């Protein structure tokens with residue numbers, strides 16, 4: 001499942017190929033994703049329009065066109081985007097494609113169809129923070145994601161710190177993989193109750209969240225720089241994880257073996273010596 005760094009890398013990869021391009025044709029496989037593809041609204045609001053911006057909020061890609069309309073794309077579990085020459089035939093699981101005025105086709109391939117596309121007219125898109133993203137927590141790189149904010153949110157909560165960090169209403173974009181990595185880097189045991197952490201521990205979490213995510217984005221940016229992947233081979237980039245999926249391997253800091261437990265139903269990896 002892509003988390004913030006993967007979506008950010010896709011966003012940065014799409015931007016130079018999309019901004020300034022006009023969408024001249026939209027094709028749909030007829031299949032829906034997790035939600036219905038808003039095909040009629042796509043024709044109405046983004047066809048024959050020029051892309052003016054590509055951005056990210058939480059795990060959504062946001063493609064903005066010149067009449068103010070915005071298309072939000074969530075990649076779900078298996079969604080992939082790529083640019084293909086128009087004459088390259090579509091393959092199985094290519095569900096929607098956007099032909100650009102340079103004859104490149106942006107295609108969304110999604111085998112499990114857990115992805116989603118939402119379309120907002122210019123009027124509807126004017127304040128997505130107060131509507132679609134109203135319940136979404138701050139971006140980890142924004143200054144409102146602070147130790148003070150987290151202390152206030154965690155007060156009185158019974159959740160573990162790991163489940164807390166994976167909660168979208170608390171902070172955007174962090175899933176199971178990066179919650180494990182952030183807590184290792186911050187030297188905090190994933191099963192600790194969020195309400196029990198000291199201000200210093202929260203400051204480490206804020207700092208390490210930004211560092212871990214930034215390193216992953218940088219790593220991904222250098223791994224997949226080319227979205228003109230006509231060979232269809234590129235999947236998500238592989239970041240070197242320090243604890244995730246490493247049970248039984250020595251900790252990179254102290255050599256104690258990494259352990260695995262389930263917390264909130266999700267696989268959790270930690271070093272029992274480094275993380276308290």
Ligand SMILES: [Zn+2]
Nearest residue numbers: 251254271274
């Ligand atoms: Zn260790």
